[in-house]
Amino acid sequence: KNQVEQSPQSLIILEGKNCTLQCNYTVSPFSNLRWYKQDTGRGPVSLTIMTFSENTKSNGRYTATLDADTKQSSLHITASQLSDSASYICVVSAGSGGYNKLIFGAGTRLAVHP
Amino acid sequence: EAQVTQNPRYLITVTGKKLTVTCSQNMNHEYMSWYRQDPGLGLRQIYYSMNVEVTDKGDVPEGYKVSRKEKRNFPLILESPSPNQTSLYFCASSLFSGGYEQYFGPGTRLTVT
Numbered sequence: 001k002n003q004v005e006q007s008p009q010s011l012i013i014l015e016g017k018n019c020t021l022q023c024n025y026t027v028s029p030f031s032n033l034r035w036y037k038q039d040t041g042r043g044p045v046s047l048t049i050m051t052f053s054e055n056t057k058s059n060g061r062y063t064a065t066l067d068a069d070t071k072q073s074s075l076h077i078t079a080s081q082l083s084d085s086a087s088y089i090c091v092v093s094a095g096s097g098g099y100n101k102l103i104f105g106a107g108t109r110l111a112v113h114p
Numbered sequence: 115e116a117q118v119t120q121n122p123r124y125l126i127t128v129t130g131k132k133l134t135v136t137c138s139q140n141m142n143h144e145y146m147s148w149y150r151q152d153p154g155l156g157l158r159q160i161y162y163s164m165n166v167e168v169t170d171k172g173d174v175p176e177g178y179k180v181s182r183k184e185k186r187n188f189p190l191i192l193e194s195p196s197p198n199q200t201s202l203y204f205c206a207s208s209l210f211s212g213g214y215e216q217y218f219g220p221g222t223r224l225t226v227t
Contacts, residue, residue: 004156031212031213032213034216041202041221041223042220042221043118043204043206043218043219043220043221044157044204044218045218046215046216046217049213049215051213089156089157093212093213095211095212098211098212099162099164099170099211100211100212100213101159102159102216103156104156104157104158105156106154106155106156107156
């Protein structure tokens with residue numbers, strides 16, 4: 001069964017600190033892995049998309065890693081800001097050509113406190 | 115501005131009263147999709163459309179209908195809403211399915227009493 005699991009479920013950190021969110025997946029055939037940021041009550045916004053051959057990708061203070069052998073990904077946030085408070089969703093795309101199905105994790109809710 | 119729009123943003127209705135949530139994108143995307151999001155669960159796909167006049171069921175299609183008569187619009191229809199359809203709904207689009215970035219609308223919060 002295709003599945004994406006994220007940990008922790010929620011996280012509280014102080015402004016300026018770093019944090020790392022985890023994503024484990026069992027998806028076949030793997031196409032790509034995405035991280036989204038979702039502010040409360042808003043639509044998800046893409047942070048990164050990584051294919052099988054990419055093991056790291058950055059978007060400003062966000063750095064995603066992918067280990068396709070262990071089927072794990074992480075999202076590292078550097079020097080957190082209050083505006084980083086949001087849910088972070090790991091999404092794995094399954095398929096090869098034609099229709100690719102997106103499998104969503106339940107998300108990690110991050111709260112950044114001053 | 116490239117965007118996906120949804121209307122209405124908030125809706126409270128009663129059981130059995132037919133409703134339509136509209137979705138429109140201005141990016142000439144072929145692929146469009148509807149999701150629902152419930153607390154503690156990941157987004158679940160309701161229906162998707164690979165291109166005009168082509169739609170298919172996602173993971174949770176029961177109680178919903180869609181149509182894709184033109185590329186930019188992909189309305190979601192609830193013929194007889196029930197309380198278990200109370201949820202936050204998102205429309206999304208991408209150039210094609212696959213490795214293309216998916217853009218989400220702002221969401222529609224639906225309450226069925």
